[in-house]
Amino acid sequence: MRAITFAGRNIKELLRDPLSYLFCLGFPLLMLIIMTIVNGSIPETTIPAGAAIPEGTPMAPTVFQIHKLTPAITVFGFSFLSLFCCMRVSSDRSGAFLMRLYASPMKGIDYILGYLLPFSVIALAQMILTYAAGDIIAVATGKEAFNVLYMLLSLVLFIPSLLLFIGVGILIGVLFNDKAAPGVCSALITAAALLGGIWMDVDRMGGVWLAICDKLPFYHSVKAARLALSGDFAEMWLPLLICAAYAVVIFCLSVLAFIKKMQSDKK
Amino acid sequence: MKTVIKTTELTKRFGTKTAVDHLNLEIFEGEIFGLLGVNGAGKTTTIRMLTGLSAVTEGDAVVMGHSIKTDYQAVKTITNISPQETAVAGQLTVKENLAFIAKIYGLSKEQTDKNIESVFRTLGLGEVQNQKAKTLSGGWQRRLSIAMALITDPKIIFLDEPTLGLDVLSRRELWKIITALKGKITIILTTHYLDEVEALCDRIAVMANGQLKALGTAAALKEQTGKDKLEDAFVAIVGGDGV
Numbered sequence: 001m002r003a004i005t006f007a008g009r010n011i012k013e014l015l016r017d018p019l020s021y022l023f024c025l026g027f028p029l030l031m032l033i034i035m036t037i038v039n040g041s042i043p044e045t046t047i048p049a050g051a052a053i054p055e056g057t058p059m060a061p062t063v064f065q066i067h068k069l070t071p072a073i074t075v076f077g078f079s080f081l082s083l084f085c086c087m088r089v090s091s092d093r094s095g096a097f098l099m100r101l102y103a104s105p106m107k108g109i110d111y112i113l114g115y116l117l118p119f120s121v122i123a124l125a126q127m128i129l130t131y132a133a134g135d136i137i138a139v140a141t142g143k144e145a146f147n148v149l150y151m152l153l154s155l156v157l158f159i160p161s162l163l164l165f166i167g168v169g170i171l172i173g174v175l176f177n178d179k180a181a182p183g184v185c186s187a188l189i190t191a192a193a194l195l196g197g198i199w200m201d202v203d204r205m206g207g208v209w210l211a212i213c214d215k216l217p218f219y220h221s222v223k224a225a226r227l228a229l230s231g232d233f234a235e236m237w238l239p240l241l242i243c244a245a246y247a248v249v250i251f252c253l254s255v256l257a258f259i260k261k262m263q264s265d266k267k
Numbered sequence: 268m269k270t271v272i273k274t275t276e277l278t279k280r281f282g283t284k285t286a287v288d289h290l291n292l293e294i295f296e297g298e299i300f301g302l303l304g305v306n307g308a309g310k311t312t313t314i315r316m317l318t319g320l321s322a323v324t325e326g327d328a329v330v331m332g333h334s335i336k337t338d339y340q341a342v343k344t345i346t347n348i349s350p351q352e353t354a355v356a357g358q359l360t361v362k363e364n365l366a367f368i369a370k371i372y373g374l375s376k377e378q379t380d381k382n383i384e385s386v387f388r389t390l391g392l393g394e395v396q397n398q399k400a401k402t403l404s405g406g407w408q409r410r411l412s413i414a415m416a417l418i419t420d421p422k423i424i425f426l427d428e429p430t431l432g433l434d435v436l437s438r439r440e441l442w443k444i445i446t447a448l449k450g451k452i453t454i455i456l457t458t459h460y461l462d463e464v465e466a467l468c469d470r471i472a473v474m475a476n477g478q479l480k481a482l483g484t485a486a487a488l489k490e491q492t493g494k495d496k497l498e499d500a501f502v503a504i505v506g507g508d509g510v
Contacts, residue, residue, distance in 0.1 A: 001370075001373075002370075002371055002373075005367065005370040005371055006371070008367075009356055009359060009367050012356075012358060012359055012363070013356060013357070013358040016358040016399075017358060095352060095354060096350035096351065096353070096354035097354045097355070097356065099320060099348075099350050100350055100354040102319075102320055103318045103319060103320055103343060103346070103347065104343060104347075104368070104371050104372060105340060105344055105371070105372065106371060
């Protein structure tokens, strides 16, 4: 019950900050539209992946096609949740607000759930909005509409990514103060975009870059989301499992870090 | 007089530094008790231990029958604190801040509404009840911070430097509010303002280097040191020069 009360406070703080609408909801939609326009401006090619590309051939990046772009931008949107989550945690810590709560009967689990729940609600809204916008764009640009079942399933399959990004947000908010945390998280947003293959076809690039991306969770998170929306479930499980494993580790680390910080604050 | 807090050899060390050194004192029900000392005297650390915010290194304190070492969760339900820095949720309104804290302490809806009305009357917060906390002035924020400590009906309230950084008028307003609470609730306040303890406190504990140097009413401290002013008495007690 205390967790719900704390979550209620956190969601109010989030919803009353206009920047959270701009970054968590507005920015992913804007990127979706911009990248669709960019994609429409580049001629398509029929050269399959791995085949030799004649010099000077114009390439329409497949990652900007709406069926691949929408799930990737949804994951990209989660990185902004990390930013707002780390800002919430670090600012609560640096002010005396958490000290007041530490003196209350609240327990460690109340804090964690209190931070997790509101950001999960925002993430759900973000997912629905991005997928709905993606579907509208697909139909409007003469592409095939999203499969409703795959879309609904994707929302559930996003849970590991969601936990991963919120966990990262809590972890950064615990480890850094309110001045440093947003900067560190901004670096994460850039890393997630570059290493997740959101704006570039990492598989087509191959080499060292693919090897690096493969070692980190963002690429698997984006890949699982894309495969889920295309209904390619046989291929989806491995990246999903890798992402889930990272999510479990990162989230557990964030919980441990928060509780350890609580205890060290009490020393 | 009923004792509500009794510390026995209460000690806090941070590595080799002793912040609170074998503190022994008793605080009585309904009094305003002042912890007076310069910065680093150990006042805030004492409060942090008494509210369960900081672990005790040695000794113990019993708060209304509950040990802060073994039964701190029970202590948390009967005490509350207004921290040194204003601790309010900026995007929440005054009323929402109060309701939030009341819910955290498990108060029912009816009790919460009743207590909110009560603190509105006591602290005059009714006129800003729908205003977001971040839009309030420093004085009003501090007032809200105290209200958030009172909303849970605590038996004991800790006010850590309640008027620090406030202008003269805001300080005087808060003094009136604290004075109005006298007898209804036990108040422990830390301050380094001598006029504040003299105006508000029934008894004063003077701390220096983590140790209790003197304890008594302002008049008793002056008499004990043979000084006419509390400031001179304080300097004499803590061992400063120029007296």
